[in-house]
Amino acid sequence: MKVAALLAAAVVAFASPDTSSAGMLTQAKQYTGLHEVKNNRRLRAALGINPARTPWCGHFMGLVARRAGRQPPKSFGIARSWLRFGAPVKLSYARPGDVVVVRAGRSYHVGILSQLSKSTASLIGGNQSGRVQLSYFSRAQVVAVRR
Known part of the structure; x- marks a missing residue:
């Protein structure tokens, strides 16, 4: 009986999706469409910075990580x-909800993976054309995937 219960628990653990990654994707989606100027007051309160004046993709990821119960980097x-x-x-x-860092020229950008195709990574992130939105990046631009 104990062996059967142990095996059942192991199957559930390995078959279940990573809830921490899924939680970050869910949190990010709640902010979709917010613009750094039009929704400045709301974003400023949530991020702790003025997104119209500060590059804020990392700040957005910090907000999302904390709301999903994760500890962002210092x-x-x-x-x-x-x-x-x-x-x-x-x-x-990589799977939806993973953190993806991409490189564009000399700078970096970070977002949450929504979908991965043969040629692109679809990321939900902040400071993507001045708003929280889904944007497409070439897989060649991906520097790291973190879970």
Whole structure:
């Protein structure tokens, strides 16, 4: 009887999705559409900075992580600091809710994976065209996936 219960618990543990990643995706979606100027007061209160004057993708991720019960990196406001968040995951094993750091030129951007195709990574993030939205990045731009 005890062996059967142990085996059942193991099956559930391995078959269940990672709730921490799913929780971050759920939290991020709640802010979709908020604009750094039109919704400045609400974003400023949530982020603790003025998004119209400060690069805020990392700040948004810090908000999302905390609301999902995760601990953001110490310098969470800097996109590159998310390279040290959670555990590393190979891009081929990435799943919705994972944190993705991309590189665009000399700068970094961070968001939450919504979907991965053969050529693109769809990320929900802040400071994407001045708002929280879904944006598409080439898989070649992905620097790291973290869970």
